[in-house]
Amino acid sequence: MPRVLVVGGGYAGFYAARHLEKGLRRGEAEVVVVDPRPYMTYQPFLPEVMAGSVEARHAAVSLRRHLRRTTVLAGSVTAIDHASRSVTVHPVEGDDYPLGYDVIVVTAGAVTRTLPIPGVAEQAIGLKHVEEAVAIRDRLLVAFDRASGLPPGPERRRLLTVTFVGGGFTGVEGFGELLSLATALLERYPELSADDLGFHLVEGSGRILPEVSAGPGAWVVRSLEERGASVHLNTFLQSAEDGHVVLSDGTELDSELLVWTAGNGANPVVARHTDLPVDDRGRVVVRADLRVGTTAEPVADAWAAGDAAAVPDLAVGTPGASTVPNAQHAVRQGRLLARNIIAALQGRAPRQYVHHSVGAVATLGLGRGVFESGPVVLKGFPAWVVHRGYHALAVPTWERKILVLAVWLVALVFGRDIVSLQSVQRPRDAFVHGGVPDAHR
Structure with missing residues (x-):
């Protein structure tokens, strides 16, 4: 064969x-x-x-x-x-x-496109694989736990500061969803307030979401800023050594989490x-x-x-x-x-690939989204419903469709799960530090 x-x-x-x-x-x-x-x-x-x-x-x-x-x-x-x-x-x-x-x-x-910016290789996490998405979530949840035990000040602010580099679909969707999660977490952490959060989206061009037209793209920027985020357009990351972020617009901040979504290579x-x-x-x-x-x-x-x-x-x-x-x-x-x-x-002639885009849809967090297809533009909740409906149909295999829908329905009733499993990245810690006799530590 x-x-x-x-x-x-x-x-x-x-x-x-x-x-x-x-x-x-x-x-x-x-x-x-x-x-x-x-x-x-x-x-x-x-x-x-x-x-x-x-x-x-x-x-x-x-x-x-x-x-x-x-x-x-x-x-x-x-x-x-x-x-x-x-x-x-x-x-x-x-x-x-x-x-x-x-x-x-x-x-x-x-592959993820990277640039030789000081600190990026040591500090940044990409958003191209499941492992990266899980790690980002766990880092934020752990940061909330650590920050809740600190008094107001620079260290608390650093722990709750998130920086995304790249304003394409991956960056904007990830930024919007993580902002939505952080805002929801504040209800579970009465010690913390919205003033403690710092969310920064950095984009080198003059607009985000180039896949949609200028109007919906500008609306997304306004929507994110109304939710407390800072969107830095025409701005580049210059350095991120030891978590200290320096931007080309003069902004400097200490960020616990740096997510790199600045395109593919x-x-x-x-x-x-x-x-x-x-x-x-x-x-x-x-x-x-x-x-x-x-x-x-x-x-x-x-x-x-x-x-x-x-x-x-x-x-x-x-x-x-x-x-x-x-x-x-x-x-x-x-x-x-x-x-x-x-x-x-089988000796037959192949066909040419022709596909007219069905539009662009993005989630910006729970209950928020943007959708554009030709002259049709939806914003907010209707666009979010379109996003979920489209991807529930698009994810391959009926098994995955049913599982995803089941999780969405459970979350609709009981809310998001806010348990961090960051410790699974170090599964032997409990054994080494707690289960082994002193003589063998």
Whole structure:
């Protein structure tokens, strides 16, 4: 059987493998997925995971459970040599090894873009994976516990100061949800007040949420500021050493929590360790039918989709435009990619990818949101309802849809869970310091 190798189990990779399973006849091809994580992260839920509105495991979709006819390898592809139809796999355990294939599907996604700013590498947490969302939530809850035992002053203020860098969808949604959680926590901590909170959103351009038009974007800024947040536009982070944040607008503050959401960068495997054609941004060059290459020079047996691919955007009608890196495109590209591979294996012509955006929707905290689709703009509670409805339908598998809806309903009646599990990051502390005889400590 020919082997179809899928590099990356994110949105595009998961949906490509899933639809290959559904569309391939038994014995027609072997599908292999290589990814270091055993699950696909449903990233739109990460802000709600961070705020405690969605259980962390419900934002993760098991690859092995839902790709039952696919071989899932735990590891990372570190190099692609398409000329020899081989990749190098760095497994979770053991030595690197070569893995051959007949058809390759590059869906490696993007990585968090970082900059050499003093203190960022040591202090910041990203918001691209479930583990990061859980860590941010736990850090805030622990900070509230610590601050509640302190008198008013600089140390209390530092503990309850949060800084987000990046005003795109991830940053704004995460910022709004964490602000909503912090405001709700004040009801449980009578020792603290809203004056103790310091929430700062830093964006280098003159507006946030570039995916929506200027009017709704400006409304989001006003809404956040009315809730006590500070939005710093046309501002850059200059330093964050030891938690002391210095901004280009002259603002200086001490921040217990620094969250970095300043965009995505090219996946280094795709950008530097492959003989497939890549563009100046480190993305695989693909045609509109998701085959690697150009119309004049297609690359045989190579396909790509998602954030790692420069997919032509035929819907906008602008020559040279490529689709934006978001979940809407990655999911639909993954599905079409699977259908096109099956068509190629069966001697049929592949279809071109054309998708007109259904709009943009963002959560800004419990009961708050913004939605825009063409001339239709919703703000506040109606937009929040649209956000929850859309993502309840969009999250893959009925199991996850039901689990997420159940958690939402429970939270609606009883409120958010405010227990921190930060101690799970150090599971041996209780044993080492409490359960071991003195002679062995």
